[in-house]
Amino acid sequence: MKLNGHDKSTNIAIGIHNGKVVIHWHQPTTQISFDPQNAFEFGEQMARTAHKARFGEDAPSDGSYLAQQVRQRLTEDLRDRMVTRVVHIIRSQQERKKSPADVARSVVDVIFAEVS
Secondary structure, eight states: EEEESSSSSEEEEEEEEEEEEEEEEESOOSSOOOOOHHHHHHHHHHHHHHHHHHHHHOOOOOHHHHHHHHHHHHHHHHHHHHHHHHHHHHHHHHHHHHHHHHHHHHHHHHHHHHHO
16 A cells, blocks of 8 residues: 655555554654545555454455445444334333234334434
């Protein structure tokens, strides 16, 4: 990976050694700065390399790996929160002797409100 600075380029190699993600700079470096695009590319490459180190296979190449991971975690978090809410709704509706159709309507309304 080659990252461009204002007046020079910095060569960085990102790889895997003994199951660890390793970053190697061409020369000793005490500080490095990135423009926003290079910072994103560096983070993306780090995440992809970490995936390969962990799972032994390349990360999916369809789109941004970082964005996919964020979406997946948000989806899992939303699912967990919704399960908790639906359990409470079902219990509450059953205690009030509501019909299955009323319970289902309440659950669907909560789901629609959350995802819209």
